[in-house]
Amino acid sequence: MPSTATPNAPTRGREITIVGIDGAGKSTLAARLHQALNDAGHKTILVGKHTTDVPADLELAAYVDQLNTLVYRRDARVAQECGDHYWLLALAAWYTLQDKLVIQPALAAGTHVILDNAHHKILARYAVNPEVSTELAEQVFAHLTEPDLVFFLHIDAHTALTRKGEFSSLETGHSGGADEDFVRYQDTVLATLREHADRGGWLSMDVTDMDRDQVFHTAAQALTDRLQLPL
Template sequence: MTNAGSDLSTRGREITVVGIDGAGKSTLAARLCEALNDAGHKTILVGKTTTDVPMDPELSAYVDSLNAVVYRRDARVAQACGDRYWLLALAAWYTLQDKLVIQPALEAGTHVILDNAHHKILARYAVNPDVPTELAEQVFTHLTTPDLVFFLRISAKEALARKQGEFSSLETGHSGGASDDFIRYQDTVLTKLSEHEQRDGWLSMDVTDMDRDAVFKTAADALTEHLQLSV
């Protein structure tokens, strides 16, 4: 999963965490970033609120303005714009973050822990009959290929329990407000993510019966084994 032509002796590594809502992605991503830095590996955590472009306040302000359009929007406006618009808006957001934040960090030898990667977007659009799957895949193909992808596997029912029954309309695919709607939609997304796992060689972790410490230890051991990054 390493980018071809990169100098592995100096290049940073991109480690991505994927899974359905409630799988524990953000918790693991933050802990891995902290542990890598504590171990002397310069690392940044990149998520959907990351808008800082180092040493460039003008670009930072522009990235933040795009983030506001994509993630800080009014729900009524979101519905009015439609799914195709939001696919392209999300593609623009991921493109800018990749070009202005992720790629420069990797080239400078800084490792990147990526939370909220585009794979879940692809999975959601794969179950959307109004948008061609080929279009959704095409608009993200240029993004940096991760060196390692952790796929946190968990059933939608267990994920809902971890979220204590609280979820947004987006987490049901705007299909309804009942727990069954969340479970049905997230199980469908999980199936689509599993297809990416098999095709792209992700590292699958069944986290159903694992506490946070066990998840972290498993991931940390994998960093040592696959990327020679000890934490």
């Protein structure tokens, strides 16, 4: 039987996702890995909460940007009035478009993807929300591309708070504006992320006592060992 493979088709890229509570250092690590992979000759893009670029299709890019504006660049009071179920579905729509129009084409073209601000933290937040079914939350994100490697940056909430210095109402689960509200909520989210890590085989890194260089070098070694992407 003749082969159906496309001649000279690029090797699929790898998706590397970084997960953790607010203040864990996700964006810092994502940026460093993105730069280091490109410097090492591995074509890589960094995808975050405001990534809306759709190569070669300006109309689609404009549409994705409009959705991003609705989801992430909106008035906080308006957001709260819309309710938890609305925001679950709005976030699912956002992650769906970003996955379909940005991440999947990049992977198919052989480009690696560093994903910051993945949906796992959204799932953790909804898991501690009694108003929304955990099963529903998991279902609306179930179709997204499965990462090749997930780094779970584990840090206690007190240390995360010290690093951040300030926080938003969302980062306390809208439970209050005091430090203890942040710590209590983030500890609850952290417990849920641990459950996901155990089920999903994530690479857990306790970064509480690690500086940025130590975190980076540990992650870089994992890329070499697990994905054969030496830096």
